Amino acid sequence: MNLSQGWSDHEMTLMPESVIERVAERLEVGPMSSEQFYEAIEVTAMTVYRCPQCKRLYLEEGKNSFTAYAVEQAGA
Numbered sequence: 001m002n003l004s005q006g007w008s009d010h011e012m013t014l015m016p017e018s019v020i021e022r023v024a025e026r027l028e029v030g031p032m033s034s035e036q037f038y039e040a041i042e043v044t045a046m047t048v049y050r051c052p053q054c055k056r057l058y059l060e061e062g063k064n065s066f067t068a069y070a071v072e073q074a075g076a
Helices: 017-029 034-041
Strands: 011-014 046-050 057-062 065-069
Touching: 017 034
Parallel strands: none
Antiparallel strands: 011 046, 046 057, 057 065
């Protein structure tokens, strides 16, 4: 995974559904700047990387601290 080229399709953000609901409710009231959006999600957002070859997920649970999850094989 090459993440040095800016935004990557392998980098994602994981957040609780309750945060998504709060942001959606806020958008119903009126527009939200990108800064307001990121402020609304950054407290609970977790960065996730997905390897395009092995499909493992790497959750960044602290500054440069990752937990890896591998895809289970059927019948294992």
